[in-house]
Amino acid sequence: MATILLVEDNQNTADYIIRVLESAGYIVHHARLGLEGARWARASRPDLVLMDIDLPDVNGRSIVLSMRRHSPPSALPIIAVTAQADEESMELAKGFGCNAFLAKPFLPEDLLELVEHFLPQPSPETPDDDSADQ
Numbered sequence: 001m002a003t004i005l006l007v008e009d010n011q012n013t014a015d016y017i018i019r020v021l022e023s024a025g026y027i028v029h030h031a032r033l034g035l036e037g038a039r040w041a042r043a044s045r046p047d048l049v050l051m052d053i054d055l056p057d058v059n060g061r062s063i064v065l066s067m068r069r070h071s072p073p074s075a076l077p078i079i080a081v082t083a084q085a086d087e088e089s090m091e092l093a094k095g096f097g098c099n100a101f102l103a104k105p106f107l108p109e110d111l112l113e114l115v116e117h118f119l120p121q122p123s124p125e126t127p128d129d130d131s132a133d134q
Contacts, residue, residue, distance in 0.1 A: 002119045003027045005046035007037035007063065008081065009055050013104065017050065017081075020108040021115065034058040038066050046076070048118055050102075053082040053093065061096045068097040077118035 004026050008014040011032075018028045029046065031037035034055040041049060049067065053060035064078055077100070080093035085103030093101050102114055 001025065001027055002047040003029065003044070004115070004119075005029050005031065005037060005041055005044075005049045007031045007034060007049065007055065007060065008052045009033065010052075013052075017111065020111055024112055024115075026115070026119075034060060034063040038063050041067055041076075042070060048115060049076065049078040050081050050115075051078055051098070053080055053084065053089075061092075064093075064097045073097065073099050079114060079118075 004021055006014060006017055006021075006028055008017065008030065009032050014030050014032075018030060021028045029040060029044070031040055034057050037049070037051070040046075051060045051064055055063075060080070060082075064080075067076060067078060078098045079100045079102055080090075080098040081102045081104065082089065082093070083104045090101045099118065100114055102111065
């Protein structure tokens with residue numbers, strides 16, 4: 001099952017994203033601060049990162065740059081999630097290492113479509129089929 005690291009300081013936004021992703025079968029780890037997210041990413045190796053760019057402790061850009069020193073874009077997809085939705089912000093996010101950009105607010109299907117672009121759709125848990133062997 002794919003693990004997603006969400007770095008988001010706004011608890012309401014985080015709860016919304018977590019609800020959408022968990023209902024689709026993903027495992028989500030939430031970090032409220034950038035440094036916390038960076039430490040967790042190094043220790044746990046998520047399959048994808050959703051990174052808020054405006055964080056209270058450090059700029060999300062710094063965290064993405066730090067993550068890129070350890071994981072190239074093909075190994076760790078990072079999606080910038082921010083309210084700064086202008087073209088310049090999108091280009092900057094890609095320039096400092098984000099694979100994609102999602103502007104707040106967004107619809108659940110927009111989030112899932114973008115995540116599924118980078119991660120295969122998780123399959124529902126299926127019970128072991130031991131009865132077929134008997």
